Amino acid sequence: MIVVPLGIASATPTAIRHLPAVALWREGSVFLFDCGENAQMRMLQAGLKRSKIDSIFISHFDVDHYSGLMGLISTLQLQRRDKMLNIVGPKGIKEFVEWNLNFSGVTLSFEVNFVEVEEDIEEQRVLDEDDFYVEARPLKHKRFCLGYRFQEKDKPGKVDADKAASLGITEDDQFKELKAGNDITLEDGTVIESYEIVGHPRPGDSFAYVSDTEYCPNSVKLAMNTNILYHEATFSNQLADKARETGHSTASDAARVATEAQTKLLVLGHFSARYTNLHVLLKEARDGFYPTWLANELRPIFTDPSHERGIVEAKVELKDLTKPDEGNYRGGGGGRGRSHGGRDSRGGGNRNFRSRKPRGRDDRGGGGGGYRSRGGGGVRYDNNRSSGGGGRYDNNRGDRYGGSSDYNRSDRNDDRRYKNDDPDRFKPRYKNDDNKEEMPKRSISPRTSYDDFDRF
Ligand SMILES: [Zn+2]
Numbered sequence: 001m002i003v004v005p006l007g008i009a010s011a012t013p014t015a016i017r018h019l020p021a022v023a024l025w026r027e028g029s030v031f032l033f034d035c036g037e038n039a040q041m042r043m044l045q046a047g048l049k050r051s052k053i054d055s056i057f058i059s060h061f062d063v064d065h066y067s068g069l070m071g072l073i074s075t076l077q078l079q080r081r082d083k084m085l086n087i088v089g090p091k092g093i094k095e096f097v098e099w100n101l102n103f104s105g106v107t108l109s110f111e112v113n114f115v116e117v118e119e120d121i122e123e124q125r126v127l128d129e130d131d132f133y134v135e136a137r138p139l140k141h142k143r144f145c146l147g148y149r150f151q152e153k154d155k156p157g158k159v160d161a162d163k164a165a166s167l168g169i170t171e172d173d174q175f176k177e178l179k180a181g182n183d184i185t186l187e188d189g190t191v192i193e194s195y196e197i198v199g200h201p202r203p204g205d206s207f208a209y210v211s212d213t214e215y216c217p218n219s220v221k222l223a224m225n226t227n228i229l230y231h232e233a234t235f236s237n238q239l240a241d242k243a244r245e246t247g248h249s250t251a252s253d254a255a256r257v258a259t260e261a262q263t264k265l266l267v268l269g270h271f272s273a274r275y276t277n278l279h280v281l282l283k284e285a286r287d288g289f290y291p292t293w294l295a296n297e298l299r300p301i302f303t304d305p306s307h308e309r310g311i312v313e314a315k316v317e318l319k320d321l322t323k324p325d326e327g328n329y330r331g332g333g334g335g336r337g338r339s340h341g342g343r344d345s346r347g348g349g350n351r352n353f354r355s356r357k358p359r360g361r362d363d364r365g366g367g368g369g370g371y372r373s374r375g376g377g378g379v380r381y382d383n384n385r386s387s388g389g390g391g392r393y394d395n396n397r398g399d400r401y402g403g404s405s406d407y408n409r410s411d412r413n414d415d416r417r418y419k420n421d422d423p424d425r426f427k428p429r430y431k432n433d434d435n436k437e438e439m440p441k442r443s444i445s446p447r448t449s450y451d452d453f454d455r456f
Contacts, residue, residue, distance in 0.1 A: 001026045001152070001205045001303040003228055005269055005295035006042035007034075010212075010234050010248075011064045012273040018042055018297060019064045020270055022230055024150060024207055025300075026132070029054040032072075033148060033209040033230075039068040040075055046298045051079055055127060057134070058089030059211055060145035061096075070100050073108070081110045088115040088126045088136070090144050119144045123221075131155075132204065137222050139213035142247040147213065149222040152204025156180075164197045205303040208263070211270045214244060215253040223261035227303035230295065231257055232270035233281050239272075251281040255288030269295035 002025040007018030019036025023043060030052045032039065043050055050072065058066045066089075076085065087093060094114040101108065115126045117136050127134040131153050136146045156179045168186055169175065177184050183193045208223040211232040223229040234248040243250050249257075251268060258266035266289055271278055278294050285292040293301070 001150075001207060001227075003207060003230065003267070003301045003303070004046045004048060005230070005267070005297055005299070005301075006039050006046060007036045008269045008271055008295045008297050009036075009064075010232075010270045010272050011062065013037070013064075014273045016297075017271065017273070019067060020211060021068065022209060022269070022295075023048055026150075026152075028052060031134075031150060032056045034059050034065045034211065035068040035072055036064050037067040037071075040072045042298065046300075050075055051081060053085065055086035055088060055134070057126075057136075057146075057148050057209070058087070058093055059139075059147065059209070060090060060141060060143055061092065062143065062212065065212075066093075066096075069097070073097065073101075074106070076110065077106060077108055084111045084113055086113045086115065086127060088134070088148075089117065090146060091116040091118055117146055135222070137218040139210065139218055140216035140247065141212045141214070145212055147208065147210040147219060147222045149226065150207045150209075152206065154201040154204055157199030157201050160197045160199070167192055167197070169197070207303065208261075210257065212248055214247055214249060215256060219257045220260045223257055223263050226261065226263045228265050228267060228301060229258055229261065229263040230267045230269055233268040233285060234270050234272045236275070236280050236284055251284040252288055255285040255292065258285075258289040258292070264291065265301070266292040267295050267301060268292060 004023040004025065006021040006023055007013070009017035009019055011019075013019050013036075018038045020034045021036045021039035021042065022033045023046065024031040024033065025048065030043070030048055030050075031054055035056055035058065040050055053072075053076070056069065056072075058069065069087075073085075087097065094116055097112065097114070117124055117126065119138070121136075121138065124136050125133055126136045126148075133151055133153065135149045135151065137149075139145045139147045159175060159179060164175070164178075167190075169178070169184075169192065174184050174192075178192065178194045178198055181194045181198075183191055185191050206226040206228075208226045208229045208231075210219045210222060210229065212234070213219055213232065219231070223231070231254040232249050233251040233254045234246075235243045235250045237250050237252050240250050240252075242248075243253070248270075254266060254268055266285065268278075268281055268285055271281065275281060282292060282294050
């Protein structure tokens with residue numbers, strides 16, 4: 001399973017934090033926990049297809065937690081969805097959605113299965129499928145609020161094929177029975193018990209979504225032994241009073257729940273807009289529970305990376321940028337693109353941002369060598385420091401020193417033509433070892449938290 005935080009703000013969004021929503025990806029389906037404004041756009045940016053949404057779980061009716069719901073439903077309608085959609089939430093969610101649809105005169109093309117949770121429950125299994133279930137429990141907030149736990153059911157143990165063969169088990173039906181935990185009787189009357197060839201069942205992954213709440217025992221129950229606990233941490237301990245007053249948790253509260261529940265990983269979210277530096281909260285939580293991360297919008301978190309190998313592939317090759325010669329094009333790349341031995345009077349050329357199209361200047365320069373070739377690390381117009389040779393950019397000097405007299409002019413014309421005509425003109429270029437142009441390998445670090453992953 002992959003957890004993708006889509007919005008990590010609390011009630012007030014900031015320029016970089018969106019209203020609450022967390023997506024859980026599992027075997028091609030998406031489960032959405034809360035649906036703040038912008039959740040559907042953040043899904044797109046995260047590479048999650050909206051058509052893959054299986055269920056939406058709303059925690060409570062504070063507007064920031066469901067303000068994106070109608071917009072998302074409208075998009076699904078426009079996409080001509082025909083698959084059923086589960087919408088789970090406190091009692092009233094059905095009325096809210098139906099009233100809105102009615103108000104706009106929309107008849108949905110797909111069926112919605114509403115699961116409404118009454119206020120007096122202790123616990124309710126809101127979804128129960130063959131291979132997973134979702135459980136809801138009331139939390140402790142200013143209004144009725146639900147926390148959720150998504151639990152994969154145990155997977156059957158691995159079959160020892162060699163042993164099965166040695167015992168004479170060959171039929172698919174026999175394997176099925178054994179995997180289901182039943183004993184079988186072979187033709188000669190031998191009884192084979194399931195445990196003889198089927199290993200221990202493997203526990204399923206789990207994820208708990210706990211937002212908005214003060215510390216309460218139900219949070220711990222929801223989070224018990226989960227792979228990932230997503231817990232709100234609206235305030236730091238300094239504002240513990242405010243947290244109580246508003247029915248929220250501090251980062252220490254989140255750590256306390258994680259410790260008591262023995263979760264494997266605590267992910268903090270739902271941050272108050274007042275925190276520009278979230279590491280205050282991280283540090284506080286880690287004092288109580290070390291395996292804690294800050295939720296980072298659109299940055300996927302894997303319940304078990306080894307399960308999900310191959311689902312997302314890195315689009316860029318990450319390089320160690322601390323090594324000067326690793327070939328990242330900002331660093332000059334050890335002369336990769338520099339051509340023809342132009343002497344660089346300033347040395348290194350590492351200050352150039354990127355290399356330009358190789359131009360083969362040498363045959364114009366009349367003696368060459370006096371200026372930096374443009375094929376390499378960039379253009380220097382102030383070449384006065386290099387002496388001798390021709391090839392001055394300054395036309396007069398070029399004449400005077402016997403260099404190429406029309407250097408300046410032709411160069412500029414060339415340049416203009418190149419800029420206007422070449423569709424690839426903005427792309428950086430390199431020469432490879434055979435002196436042929438090639439696109440650089442994308443050995444850059446990702447610029448946003450989502451451009452290093454393919455869609456999944
Ligand atoms: Zn909230």
